[in-house]
Amino acid sequence: MAMFDYFPNYVWNLTVSIALASGAEIGEIMDMCQPLLEKAKDGADAGTQDFMVEWVRVADKLSAIADEEEAEGKLFSAGDKRKRAALYYILAERMQGQGDPERMVTYKKGLENFLKGTRESGENVQRFEVPYGDKVIPVLYTPAQGVSGPAPAVVYLNGLDSCKELLYWSFLPHELAKRGIATLCVDQPGTGESLRLQDLPAHYDSEKWGTPIYEWLAARADVDADRIGITGISLGGYYAPRVCANEPRYASGAVWGANHNWAEVQQKRLKREGENPVPHYWNHVMWVFGTDDMDTFLTKASGFCLDGQMEKIKVPFLVTHGANDRQIALDYAHQSYDQLVNSPRRELKIFTDREGGVEHVGADNMTYGRNFIADWFAQTLGGRLSATTGMES
Numbered sequence: 397m398a399m400f401d402y403f404p405n406y407v408w409n410l411t412v413s414i415a416l417a418s419g420a421e422i423g424e425i426m427d428m429c430q431p432l433l434e435k436a437k438d439g440a441d442a443g444t445q446d447f448m449v450e451w452v453r454v455a456d457k458l459s460a461i462a463d464e465e466e467a468e469g470k471l472f473s474a475g476d477k478r479k480r481a482a483l484y485y486i487l488a489e490r491m492q493g494q495g496d497p498e499r500m501v502t503y504k505k506g507l508e509n510f511l512k513g514t515r516e517s518g519e520n521v522q523r524f525e526v527p528y529g530d531k532v533i534p535v536l537y538t539p540a541q542g543v544s545g546p547a548p549a550v551v552y553l554n555g556l557d558s559c560k561e562l563l564y565w566s567f568l569p570h571e572l573a574k575r576g577i578a579t580l581c582v583d584q585p586g587t588g589e590s591l592r593l594q595d596l597p598a599h600y601d602s603e604k605w606g607t608p609i610y611e612w613l614a615a616r617a618d619v620d621a622d623r624i625g626i627t628g629i630s631l632g633g634y635y636a637p638r639v640c641a642n643e644p645r646y647a648s649g650a651v652w653g654a655n656h657n658w659a660e661v662q663q664k665r666l667k668r669e670g671e672n673p674v675p676h677y678w679n680h681v682m683w684v685f686g687t688d689d690m691d692t693f694l695t696k697a698s699g700f701c702l703d704g705q706m707e708k709i710k711v712p713f714l715v716t717h718g719a720n721d722r723q724i725a726l727d728y729a730h731q732s733y734d735q736l737v738n739s740p741r742r743e744l745k746i747f748t749d750r751e752g753g754v755e756h757v758g759a760d761n762m763t764y765g766r767n768f769i770a771d772w773f774a775q776t777l778g779g780r781l782s783a784t785t786g787m788e789s
Contacts, residue, residue: 398760407440418565451488478513493676538569548623548777549578555630559588571770575779597686600699606639641708648776650714654729658700706735
């Protein structure tokens with residue numbers, strides 16, 4: 397077990413590991429977690445409201461201090477605290493069961509502090525909305541660095557329980573920017589704002605929203621429409637290949653954690669095989685899919701299999717996976733890779749104990765995954781591999 401193992405259950409430890417990888421301070425982590433240690437012994441679901449109380453307590457404190465610094469004109473300092481406050485709000489909200497009255501209040505605090513904190517910190521990221529039917533898909537755009545003219549870009553998709561802010565804090569957009577590649581972090585249907593504020597549930601045919609996202613990004617003057625790639629984390633390891641298979645204008649693809657047959661994973665979780673990513677799991681997935689009962693959810697989830705899809709991919713494609721992933725079995729990575737028979741360049745990368753990143757989507761160490769995937773897109777979309785080299789092809 398490679399993750400920081402503070403609590404006696406996987407789900408709570410996963411949240412702490414996400415926080416640490418996303419810019420949390422260890423002293424604040426301990427301040428929030430020490431009062432929860434006994435409560436965590438009752439299982440992953442019990443005590444999540446207490447979890448919210450402790451994490452929101454620290455986030456509120458940081459936000460209040462940021463207000464004081466902002467009044468003194470210390471915007472860099474204020475922004476630094478607001479970003480951590482946003483992280484703690486978002487992770488506290490993620491741990492709650494759907495229907496908790498404080499969930500939306502906490503989530504909106506997270507959004508507000510993220511936007512204000514990144515702006516005050518001077519970070520080059522902007523929120524936009526991609527039109528989608530009579531609604532919108534919210535996104536975060538990070539431009540390429542050091543590129544004259546249209547740059548390559550990567551669409552970056554959520555997993556089941558992540559959001560575009562956590563994608564941004566995986567720091568893959570930062571690594572891509574250094575390599576001369578822009579990034580679009582997406583709250584696709586079933587995730588983030590699309591689920592919470594737009595009431596857009598998840599569905600298996602992700603090309604339905606993958607195409608308008610491509611077209612919105614391709615229309616930007618600072619993006620080269622012929623060099624747009626796509627990647628996804630966790631359940632994004634299903635969504636990204638599905639989009640790439642059915643929208644041929646994407647020029648390259650990658651997954652950060654394979655998710656070849658998520659329908660089968662649900663059957664295994666019914667048998668308590670493998671770890672869940674969030675507390676109140678079945679409550680969560682029914683909300684994500686817009687259903688009120690298990691039978692309807694399982695019917696909707698049955699389409700989440702990439703058999704017959706990977707063969708359609710005719711561009712370079714990378715499959716990565718952690719050797720000790722406790723949520724999604726390593727075998728699914730081999731299935732996805734083996735079916736990439738029409739990709740002109742396919743690669744399988746398994747992260748091992750030698751390097752780290754062995755847990756689910758690198759929850760123990762995200763540096764290897766983000767560097768490997770960023771280099772892949774630099775090589776396949778035409779980016780930089782170092783500060784001293786020109787654009788690679």
